[in-house]
Amino acid sequence: xxxxxxxxxxxxxxxxxxxxxxxxxxxxxxxxxxxxxxxxxxxxxxxxxxxxxxxxxxxxxxxxxxxxxxxxxxxxxxxxxxxxxxxxxxxxxxxxxxxxxxxxxxxxxxxxxxxxxxxxxxxxxxxxxxxxxxxxxxxxxxxxxxxxxxxxxxxxxxxxxxxxxxxxxxxxxxxxxxxxxxxxxxxxxxxxxxxxxxxxxxxxxxxxxxxxxxxxxxxxxxxxxxxxxxxxxxxxxxxxxxxxxxxxxxxxxxxxxxxxxxxxxxxxxxxxxxxxxxxxxxxxxxxxxxxxxxxxxxxxxxxxxxxxxxxxxxxxxxxxxxxxxxxxxxxxxxxxxxxxxxxxxxxxxxxxxxxxxxxxxxxxxxxxxxxxxxxxxxxxxxxxxxxxxxxxxxxxxxxxxxxxxxxxxxxxxxxxxxxxxxxxxxxxxxxxxxxxxxxxxxxxxxxxxxxxxxxxxxxxxxxxxxxxxxxxxxxxxxxxxxxxxxxxxxxxxxxxxxxxxxxxxxxxxxxxxxxxxxxxxxxxxxxxxxxxxxxxxxxxxxxxxxxxxxxxxxxxxxxxxxxxxxxxxxxxxxxxxxxxxxxxxxxxxxxxxxxxxxxxxxxxxxxxxxxxxxxxxxxxxxxxxxxxxxxxxxxxxxxxxxxxxxxxxxxxxxxxxxxxxxxxxxxxxxxxxxxxxxxxxxxxxxxxxxxxxxxxxxxxxxxxxxxxxxxxxxx
Amino acid sequence: xxxxxxxxxxxxxxxxxxxxxxxxxxxxxxxxxxxxxxxxxxxxxxxxxxxxxxxxxxxxxxxxx
Numbered sequence: 001x002x003x004x005x006x007x008x009x010x011x012x013x014x015x016x017x018x019x020x021x022x023x024x025x026x027x028x029x030x031x032x033x034x035x036x037x038x039x040x041x042x043x044x045x046x047x048x049x050x051x052x053x054x055x056x057x058x059x060x061x062x063x064x065x066x067x068x069x070x071x072x073x074x075x076x077x078x079x080x081x082x083x084x085x086x087x088x089x090x091x092x093x094x095x096x097x098x099x100x101x102x103x104x105x106x107x108x109x110x111x112x113x114x115x116x117x118x119x120x121x122x123x124x125x126x127x128x129x130x131x132x133x134x135x136x137x138x139x140x141x142x143x144x145x146x147x148x149x150x151x152x153x154x155x156x157x158x159x160x161x162x163x164x165x166x167x168x169x170x171x172x173x174x175x176x177x178x179x180x181x182x183x184x185x186x187x188x189x190x191x192x193x194x195x196x197x198x199x200x201x202x203x204x205x206x207x208x209x210x211x212x213x214x215x216x217x218x219x220x221x222x223x224x225x226x227x228x229x230x231x232x233x234x235x236x237x238x239x240x241x242x243x244x245x246x247x248x249x250x251x252x253x254x255x256x257x258x259x260x261x262x263x264x265x266x267x268x269x270x271x272x273x274x275x276x277x278x279x280x281x282x283x284x285x286x287x288x289x290x291x292x293x294x295x296x297x298x299x300x301x302x303x304x305x306x307x308x309x310x311x312x313x314x315x316x317x318x319x320x321x322x323x324x325x326x327x328x329x330x331x332x333x334x335x336x337x338x339x340x341x342x343x344x345x346x347x348x349x350x351x352x353x354x355x356x357x358x359x360x361x362x363x364x365x366x367x368x369x370x371x372x373x374x375x376x377x378x379x380x381x382x383x384x385x386x387x388x389x390x391x392x393x394x395x396x397x398x399x400x401x402x403x404x405x406x407x408x409x410x411x412x413x414x415x416x417x418x419x420x421x422x423x424x425x426x427x428x429x430x431x432x433x434x435x436x437x438x439x440x441x442x443x444x445x446x447x448x449x450x451x452x453x454x455x456x457x458x459x460x461x462x463x464x465x466x467x468x469x470x471x472x473x474x475x476x477x478x479x480x481x482x483x484x485x486x487x488x489x490x491x492x493x494x495x496x497x498x499x500x501x502x503x504x505x506x507x508x509x510x511x512x513x514x515x516x517x518x519x520x521x522x523x524x525x526x527x528x529x530x531x532x533x534x535x536x537x538x539x540x541x542x543x544x545x546x547x548x549x550x551x552x553x554x555x556x557x558x559x560x561x562x563x564x565x566x567x568x569x570x571x572x573x574x575x576x577x578x579x580x581x582x583x584x585x586x587x588x589x590x591x592x593x594x595x596x597x598x599x600x601x602x603x604x605x606x607x608x609x610x611x612x613x614x615x616x617x618x619x620x621x622x623x624x625x626x627x628x629x630x631x632x633x634x635x636x637x638x639x640x641x642x643x644x645x646x647x648x649x650x651x652x653x654x655x656x657x658x659x660x661x662x663x664x665x666x667x668x669x670x671x672x673x674x675x676x677x678x679x680x681x682x683x684x685x686x687x688x689x690x691x692x693x694x695x696x697x698x699x700x701x702x703x704x705x706x707x708x709x710x711x712x713x714x715x
Numbered sequence: 716x717x718x719x720x721x722x723x724x725x726x727x728x729x730x731x732x733x734x735x736x737x738x739x740x741x742x743x744x745x746x747x748x749x750x751x752x753x754x755x756x757x758x759x760x761x762x763x764x765x766x767x768x769x770x771x772x773x774x775x776x777x778x779x780x
Contacts, residue, residue, distance in 0.1 A: 083762055157762040223763050232760035237748050244744045248737065266726035270733055277737070485747045486755060502740070509733055 004152065004473050007466035008081045010368040012094040014463055016074035017361060019102060021451055023070060024357070026109075027062030028444045034059050035437040038586065039430055041619040048623045049113040053545025057124040058112045063349060064122060064212065066105045071357040072216040073097070073140070076163050078364060079223035080147055083157040085471040089146025093139055100136035104129060115543035116186045119578050120201045122208050123177050127188045130178040137174065141167050148492040152471040155489045158239045162219030164492065165247050165499045169211040172503065177204035183633055183640050187539075191644055194573025195262055195521055198581055199514055203254040203507055209345075210250035213353055214316075218246075218285055221313075224360050225292050228305050234291035240485065242284035247499060249278045251506035256327035259336065260555040260714070261581060262570035264520045267510050274506070275327035282320035289313045304379035308359035311387055315351020319344060333714075334409065337551060337585035339429070339436075340401035343394045350390045350443055358382070358450055365454050371461025378453045386446035392439030400432035409559040417562050422588040423613050430617070524571035526700035529646045530693060532634055532660040537690025539637070540683055541580070544621065551582035552591040552694070556710045565592035565695070567711065572698055575646045587618055594696035599667055600674040602688045624684040629664075631657055663689055 036043045037052045044051040081088060088094050107129050111117075117124040125133070144167060148160065156164075177200055180188035192200050226233050233239060255263060255271030290313050293300060300306045322344050326335055335341065366373045373379060407425040410418040419425050488495055514520050530538060541547070554560050556567040568591050573579055601612055606624050609616040634656050642648045652659070664680035667688055671678055678684060 079763070153762065155759060155762075157759065159763070226763050230764070232764060236756045236760045237751065240751075241744060241748060245741065248740055252733070264726070266729045270730060273730065273734070274737075485751060505736060506733075509729065509736075513729065 002473055003470050005468065005470050006087050008469055009077070009088050009091060009094065009465075010463065010467050011465040012088065012091075012098060013074055013078045013364065014368055014465075015098050016070050016077060017365060019098070020067060020070040020074055020357060020361070021447075021454065023062060023066035023105060024354075024447055025444070025451065027059060027067045028440070028447060030055055030059040030062060032437065032440045032444055035433070035440050037619070038433050038617060039437065041617050044619050048115070048544075048621075051544070051619050051621075053548050054113050054115055054117075056548045057117060057121075057545060058109060060122060061108050061112065061124065062105070064208070065108070068213060068349075068353045068357070069101065071353070071360070072166075072212075072220070073101070074364070075220040075224065075360050076144075076216065078368075079159055079220065080144065080163065082469075083153065083159060083223065084147055084151035085153045085469070086147055086151045089143050089150060093143040093146070097136060097139045097143060100132065100139065104132050104136060107132070111186070115545070117542060117545065118180065118188065118190065119542045119545075119547055119580065120177060120190070121205055121583060123174075123201070123204060126186050127178070127180050127182050128185060130174070130180070134171070134174060134178075137167075137171055141171070145492060145496075152474055154474060155486065156492065156495070157223070158233075158236065158243065159219040159223040161243055161489075161495065161499075162215045162222065164496055165243070165503070166211050166216045166219070168496055168500050169207065169215075169247070169251075169503045172500070173204045173207050173211065176507075177201060181640050181644060183637050187633065187637075189577040189637075189640055189644060191577070193575060193577045193644070193646075194579050195264075195570045196511075196515055197577065197579040198258055198261065198573075199255065199263060199267065199511060201579070202257040203251070203511070206254040206257060207250060209348070210246075213348060214250075215247065217353060217356055218243075220356060220360060221285075221289050221309075224356075224363065225289055225309055228303075228309060228359070228363055229293050229296045229299070231292065231296060234288050234294065238284055238288045242281040242288065244502065246278075246281040246285065248502050248505070249274050249281060251503050252510065253278055253323075253327070255510065256323075256332070257583065258581075259327070259329055259332045260557070261553050262568050262573065264514060264570075267514060270510060272327050272329065276324045279320065279324045282323075283317060286313050286317040286320070289316075304376060304383050305359045305362050307380075307383050308355045308362070311383075311390075312352050312355035312359065315347050315355065315390070319348040319352060322347070333555075333557065334405040335401055337583070338401035338405045339397040339432070340405070341584065343397035343401065346393055346397070347390070350386075350393065354443070355386065358386070358447075361450070361454060366457055366461070368464055368467070369458055369461030370464050371457060374453050374456035374460060378449055382446045382449045382453070385442055385449065389439050389441075389443030389446060392442060393436050394439070396432035396435035396439070400429035400436075403432075404429050408563070409557070411559070411562075417559070420563065422563070423616055426586070426617060427615055521570045521574065523574070524569060524698060524701060527572055527574060527697045529575045529641070529648055531663055531689070532638065532652070532656040533663040533686050533689040534693045535637060535641070535690075536629060536631070536634065536660060537686035537688070538580075540624070540687050541690055542578075544624075546590075547580045547582045549582075549584065549586035549618070550588065550590045551585050552589065553581040554589055554591050554695075556707075556714050558711055558714075560589070561711055564589050566698065567707070568695075569698065569707075572695070575641075577641065577644055577646070590691070590694055592695040594692050594694040598674070599670050599688050599692070600676055602691055603671060603676050603678070603684060606684055606687065621684075624687055625678060625682055627683045628681050629660075629683050629686050631660065634660065660686075 033043065034052055034056050077088060108125055111126060112124060116126050118126060144163060179191050181191060182188040190197055222233055222239060252274035253271055255267045256275045259268050300310055325331055326344065362373060362379055404425045407419050412418050554564045554567045561567055604611045606621045608620045609618040635653060638648050638653045638656050664685045667685050668678060668680035
């Protein structure tokens, strides 16, 4: 057997490492800023570009795709080369991947504050950026498969399977959830509408967590944890079992984000059942990780790296226990739309993703710089500050969630809502929001300590850009492999196809009937498309990111129908491209806001929310009053909607501008009659038109008895 | 709780088919695992560790690849 000499590429690993640290600090700083805005809205500095609705997506995108994304690539590029015993397939592709990804992040950081968003959570970026993501992702895929094909190790270690599953599933999710019809360079509409759009979005949203925040990190765990503990993984068979069951089950669980919504009942139930089953493989992975440390627990006392890993795994265990718990309808009824969800994702992001990333950085940077970590003591301090940060973040959020969730549902003995004013429940939890911000600040300061420690480490060593290695070349297979899985493990493309089939099953079973069987989305005759002005207002609603704090879906509970009005039906959303149901109620639901208040109330509320709601933490929107409505793309927007199946007549499209202007005149006149002077061409007019239309169509329909029964059943 | 899962007004078929698909898949994976040789599992386990970190080359001569 001939031994070949080659080099591992450490430079690309280092580059992704630097990007991880920089974007981590940026993403977390924006996170701290939005946390402070939930206490003092004036921390937006009075600018539309730094207002909550626009920069909350910036925070989530920066942390998920910039911080965690770069960490995935850093760890995957390091581990893949070593378990496959080969340099990355192409240095050029590595470079294109690196710079392409950073450019995408910069594009996101520019467009999101400008209000250029599609409004799908964690997929807010507009279509040109979506296309760039797909291209760069394929570059990563080619580089990865090229490396796998020229490997010098016959069998693929379990970490590599997790990377393959990540690659193929993220590609499928991203493409399906980004099918949009462009109106112009920075505006597009999703081809799906209402319930179907919601199903696709949460199929994506849930599996972005699964296949961007979980599977690649499990791959990293299976490589780095044995290296750090210097012993092999506890059970290789368990890793195979939990790999296949995890990727199979995850895809089905998306509908648990839409419980009690207008989604067909059977899809919701499937989501619940598969979420509960998901606990098994998730904990299989966690236990496999923790037991890998068997016999090494004495090292956990002294090694900060292992401490980070233990807390990361515990965070994973907690988050994946909470997931199934939250998907139980009874728990979901109270916890959904509250801060519980925020706490839940942060246990995952700060604990599982953050802490594992820090452990890998502390382990890897000294190795590729051929030196020792500058200060173990500082790393220890980072560990404790970070852990405290997580606790200060999560505990007040759980508390706030339970307090607020129960207040929303509280009735007096006389049978009326005890807290009819939504704001009263918000003000109650502000102290908890302050503690959460403190937790975030602690966590961020830990990261800054780490950055200092790593810079010092880098300065004391020099980068081993090309690390020499040697391994025997693979010889052609002479005999057939004894078992099916062994054959599968050495055929990467077949592996890709099998994983693709496994992840497609769940999505197909849930989506095909929801898209094709008419009875799943019952039509309502009185529901009509938005007028030209309302459509314009809806786009402003999307631009300002109102959906980040306000849901548009009233659930069939007495507490919600008493507070907001009739619960939401699937047929009401058929012309909503995209759906705007939201996932968090920092403010009240808006689906039945139409006609609830006079126009002047909305004007005052946008000018300064504390005029109508003293103590409100909603930021003022004075720019809606000063900025002119842009009708430039109105006709093309309506044409696009028509292409997507919204029944606008030729007349409505051709006279769109005139119709918008005449509706705007009426609203301006009404405001004038109430002592508000505003020109009809200001954005506020379109926003009022949209808000006043919301949820009103159904009022023309006769009340059905079965609707009342549905509410009675849930209470 | 069970009422919410089972009371699907005739749409139970989706649930039953889905669970059957999973059961079949799970059994296939289990069969694959049971038929896997210990020597191969030990070999795979040690892959990330350096040569010096491994105890022995676990695969017997005839099985080496």
